[in-house]
Amino acid sequence: MSRTAGSQPRHLVLIVLDTARADGFAPYNPFAQTPAVQDISRSGLAHDHAIASCSWTLPSHVGMLFGQHHRALGLSKPYQQSAPAAHGTVVGNIASYLPDVLRRNGYLAVGVSANPWVSKATGFDCGFDEFTEAWRQLAGPPKRLPARLSRLWPAWELLMGQTDNGLSVASEVADRWLETAKSSQRPCMLFLNLMECHSPWRPPKGFNSLAPWSRAQAGFAMSALDFQEVWRINLSGELPKESELAAYRQLYDDSIRYVDRWLGFFMNELADAGILDDTLVVITSDHGENFGEGGLFGHTFSLDNRLVRVPLVFSQAPRTELGPTFSLVDLAGLLASELGVADHPYAPPRPSTIAVSQVEGVGTPDDERVIDFLARHGLEHTVERLTRDAICATDGRWKVELAGSQWQLFDLQADPLEVDPRPLDRVDPANLATLMRLKQSVERVQLRDRGRSESAPLPVTGTSDEALERHMKLLGYL
Numbered sequence: 001m002s003r004t005a006g007s008q009p010r011h012l013v014l015i016v017l018d019t020a021r022a023d024g025f026a027p028y029n030p031f032a033q034t035p036a037v038q039d040i041s042r043s044g045l046a047h048d049h050a051i052a053s054c055s056w057t058l059p060s061h062v063g064m065l066f067g068q069h070h071r072a073l074g075l076s077k078p079y080q081q082s083a084p085a086a087h088g089t090v091v092g093n094i095a096s097y098l099p100d101v102l103r104r105n106g107y108l109a110v111g112v113s114a115n116p117w118v119s120k121a122t123g124f125d126c127g128f129d130e131f132t133e134a135w136r137q138l139a140g141p142p143k144r145l146p147a148r149l150s151r152l153w154p155a156w157e158l159l160m161g162q163t164d165n166g167l168s169v170a171s172e173v174a175d176r177w178l179e180t181a182k183s184s185q186r187p188c189m190l191f192l193n194l195m196e197c198h199s200p201w202r203p204p205k206g207f208n209s210l211a212p213w214s215r216a217q218a219g220f221a222m223s224a225l226d227f228q229e230v231w232r233i234n235l236s237g238e239l240p241k242e243s244e245l246a247a248y249r250q251l252y253d254d255s256i257r258y259v260d261r262w263l264g265f266f267m268n269e270l271a272d273a274g275i276l277d278d279t280l281v282v283i284t285s286d287h288g289e290n291f292g293e294g295g296l297f298g299h300t301f302s303l304d305n306r307l308v309r310v311p312l313v314f315s316q317a318p319r320t321e322l323g324p325t326f327s328l329v330d331l332a333g334l335l336a337s338e339l340g341v342a343d344h345p346y347a348p349p350r351p352s353t354i355a356v357s358q359v360e361g362v363g364t365p366d367d368e369r370v371i372d373f374l375a376r377h378g379l380e381h382t383v384e385r386l387t388r389d390a391i392c393a394t395d396g397r398w399k400v401e402l403a404g405s406q407w408q409l410f411d412l413q414a415d416p417l418e419v420d421p422r423p424l425d426r427v428d429p430a431n432l433a434t435l436m437r438l439k440q441s442v443e444r445v446q447l448r449d450r451g452r453s454e455s456a457p458l459p460v461t462g463t464s465d466e467a468l469e470r471h472m473k474l475l476g477y478l
Helices: 035-043 057-066 083-092 098-104 153-160 167-181 212-222 227-236 242-272 328-338 368-376 380-387 429-449 466-474
Strands: 011-017 108-113 130-133 188-194 279-284 312-314 355-359 390-394 398-403 406-411
Touching (some): 167 188, 167 242, 279 328, 355 429, 368 380, 390 429, 398 429
Parallel strands (some): 108 130, 108 188
Antiparallel strands (some): 279 312, 390 398
């Protein structure tokens, strides 16, 4: 079935390439080797300044799938500390969860996630007819492997090139969904969270361009990159060696090439099934990654542009005018509008020039775990940076950020790495009106969110889940 000009697409495929920064893809970087995404953007649209609502997975997915910033829904810092705690916030706001909204409007909703932060434990499965946790099907180190050898397992996997971060499992779910969609009387939605761009980067054979010894070295180094090590790197300024950063970036780009090849195959399958023209495919990300730019590494307690500017590619150009800057908080409303869904809770989409992002710091200054961590690494002087919350507004050229209690301004054109923040009282009069609008956008979001986090749903107590904890550790979350 083909879509006629000006009609609404019948099916939706929403693909979140977890941890994918915009400049990893050809529509945004002419040197990127992503021909499939480039082709999709040529037939549809690649938005140049799409901004994620946060710089890590859980709150960013809440923003894009619920149509509001995470703090507005009650996902404040205490509710981000564990999957069971987040579950209460997600389920408590299910009425505005895009998959559930579509299902109530007649859609068959299928989801698959390779990230344990987007899982049954956090409540994200509740809006779907079928939900698959791809990460549970990935083989980890043998349970009886001694601890000292378990640390070598990532290096072994990377060296052998016989695994991925969940794409093979997600691909099987996507193929089953396609068979259903081409004959279903109901419109169908497919949501995919793919972790190929997230560390540990494990592009399989044929895509891994590092030499074998370099692969083993990189895999061993990545095994030490848990959350606390990434915090230490960013607080101390002691980045990994240049050779390690280069290897990580190469593995990252190789992983992007791998997922791009799959995207090309999937688009061809949609065409062969006769439903490509009747399906809106949207490719985006929840956040990006730092590889040493501006002295930053990974994605933590920062709203750096490499973390919040993400790809946003449509297979069909939206009928709605998006404006020069697009916040992923507006994505749920935009998709509901493009699909012609009448009964939804989202504000009408409208062109935007400013996007707001938020991120919470780690713990509080008086938290014994924070005190112990900083003391062990001699970083007591960085307690404010570690624990402060931040919020920013950007129009693609300028960024105004409130980090803790400090306002600062970045000129993204003159200072793209954001290493030269300026105080707001040193603003060029010619830019004063623009910068005041950005500051007011921050203040409006703060005012709207104030008090809502205190009334968040109570956390749901979860049961012990060894597989969840094991995969969280693999990804560096524990």
